Amino acid sequence: MLKNNFSQIDVLGAGPAGLGVGYFAKKYGIPVSIFELSNSVGGNSRTISNGEFRYDTGAHRLHNKHSSVTQIVKDLLGEDLKKVNVPSKIYYNQSMIDFPLNFINLLQCLQTSALIKIIKENLLNRIKPKRDIKSFKDLAYQSYGKTLSELFLINYTEKLWGKNSSELDPNISGKRLKNLDFFSIIKSLILGKYNTKHLDGSFLYPKHGFGTIFDELANNIGNENIFLDSKIEKIIHDGKKINQIVYSNGKSFKPGMVVNTLPLTILGNVFDPKPPSHIIECINRIQFRDVRLCILYLNKPKFSSNASLYFPESKFPYNRIYEPKNRSEKMAPQDKTCIVIESAFSRKDRDSMDSAESFYKKIRNSLVCERFIQKKDILGYEIGFISNAYPIIDVGIQKRITPVLSYFNSFDNHILHGRNAEFQYVHTHDLLKSSENLVSEFLRK
Numbered sequence: 001m002l003k004n005n006f007s008q009i010d011v012l013g014a015g016p017a018g019l020g021v022g023y024f025a026k027k028y029g030i031p032v033s034i035f036e037l038s039n040s041v042g043g044n045s046r047t048i049s050n051g052e053f054r055y056d057t058g059a060h061r062l063h064n065k066h067s068s069v070t071q072i073v074k075d076l077l078g079e080d081l082k083k084v085n086v087p088s089k090i091y092y093n094q095s096m097i098d099f100p101l102n103f104i105n106l107l108q109c110l111q112t113s114a115l116i117k118i119i120k121e122n123l124l125n126r127i128k129p130k131r132d133i134k135s136f137k138d139l140a141y142q143s144y145g146k147t148l149s150e151l152f153l154i155n156y157t158e159k160l161w162g163k164n165s166s167e168l169d170p171n172i173s174g175k176r177l178k179n180l181d182f183f184s185i186i187k188s189l190i191l192g193k194y195n196t197k198h199l200d201g202s203f204l205y206p207k208h209g210f211g212t213i214f215d216e217l218a219n220n221i222g223n224e225n226i227f228l229d230s231k232i233e234k235i236i237h238d239g240k241k242i243n244q245i246v247y248s249n250g251k252s253f254k255p256g257m258v259v260n261t262l263p264l265t266i267l268g269n270v271f272d273p274k275p276p277s278h279i280i281e282c283i284n285r286i287q288f289r290d291v292r293l294c295i296l297y298l299n300k301p302k303f304s305s306n307a308s309l310y311f312p313e314s315k316f317p318y319n320r321i322y323e324p325k326n327r328s329e330k331m332a333p334q335d336k337t338c339i340v341i342e343s344a345f346s347r348k349d350r351d352s353m354d355s356a357e358s359f360y361k362k363i364r365n366s367l368v369c370e371r372f373i374q375k376k377d378i379l380g381y382e383i384g385f386i387s388n389a390y391p392i393i394d395v396g397i398q399k400r401i402t403p404v405l406s407y408f409n410s411f412d413n414h415i416l417h418g419r420n421a422e423f424q425y426v427h428t429h430d431l432l433k434s435s436e437n438l439v440s441e442f443l444r445k
């Protein structure tokens, strides 16, 4: 028996958060059912196969941040989970710059006057009393000084999130700037090593793609407990408890403990009766950033030697390119490769956006113009979408979101869980860890 006398868990959504809960429920012997809108598991962390090629829905990697989570993934994947050491670069002014930033690299590609300015600003940062960090812009200026921030960080961030960096919460750096500032770059130069605590560069990756982690979680949970093509349509409640869930054109069930991983923006519509108007107003103000993907199949063994390439300049109609084969050689045949080009956009721009063909042509022309590829290298292309890719964590969001989260978590048998339900910029290792905590909490009666 669980908390509040429930005997089972019903999970809405089979992304990493939902599957995480399913996995731990199974582990602790709690009956569990998972209801998923699409015809596959993994949510925004899937691997797609196309003939001899495989690619992930966006550049994913597993960070070894929670040893218990890493151990579970190791147990599930065995030898298929590999440690990968591949650098990432920033493409700026036709030069490749190491990411995390590297002082020698900066010496090579920046003018002396810019370098002097950067050193001066960072020395001043050290001496000046620390200011309150209220926005991403404050965080970047404090870590790198104005000049360096504006050369590589602010522009990339604004392109990715579609907002001025002074309106974005410092947390949108997703811990990328943690342990990193200008002086740590210099220190690493003197000590001759990079800051190994940094998220980029060294990570874990499954031989057949990131999504196989979630396929294995699903296998462990048992496919008979996962209901695909099951769109949640109504969550019927009496103000205290969820009494019925309606899915897939009118099928319904009486739920046990409900773990809801659906994006917050959907919940205002599916809750019946609807949440109070002040909650609906708050929900209407939150936004997600979507990502459009262009996958190019190339008739050459390699595109680059990097895990990811970042494009901060606005002239490029994309923000990041990643090459699956540089994470695992099993992702493409030996003599060919594919690249996944990510371009972030806001939902309001969806109607006015380029057709698939002109989007592809813009990307192709840009890559040809920069001499990354030749037209004749392209074997084919595919266009994809990642909906609700990034919850836009802007300044003041905590204050606006707290009443919404409190409302949905106030029901005896309903809890929000996951990146888009809790509206947090978290990664899958964090989601698996919090899934374990959640299930343990249910067992504490």
Ligand SMILES: Cc1cc2nc3c(=O)[nH]c(=O)nc-3n(C[C@H](O)[C@H](O)[C@H](O)COP(=O)(O)OP(=O)(O)OC[C@H]3O[C@@H](n4cnc5c(N)ncnc54)[C@H](O)[C@@H]3O)c2cc1C
Residues within 6 Å of the ligand: 012, 013, 014, 015, 016, 017, 018, 035, 036, 037, 038, 041, 042, 043, 044, 045, 057, 058, 059, 060, 061, 062, 063, 230, 231, 232, 233, 261, 262, 263, 266, 291, 342, 386, 388, 389, 390, 417, 418, 419, 420, 421, 426, 427, 428, 429, 431
């Ligand atoms: C470009 C990109 C790169 C990323 N890189 C990394 C990385 O390197 N490492 C990392 O750990 N994380 C990374 N992430 C983050 C990771 O993808 C997410 O944290 C993770 O997918 C969130 O899991 P979730 O289960 O909370 O939500 P989701 O993955 O969004 O899953 C929610 C599920 O709910 C389902 N659903 C929605 N509506 C309904 C409905 N009405 N009825 C039933 N089901 C429904 C959806 O179909 C989906 O399967 C990246 C994300 C993006 C976009």
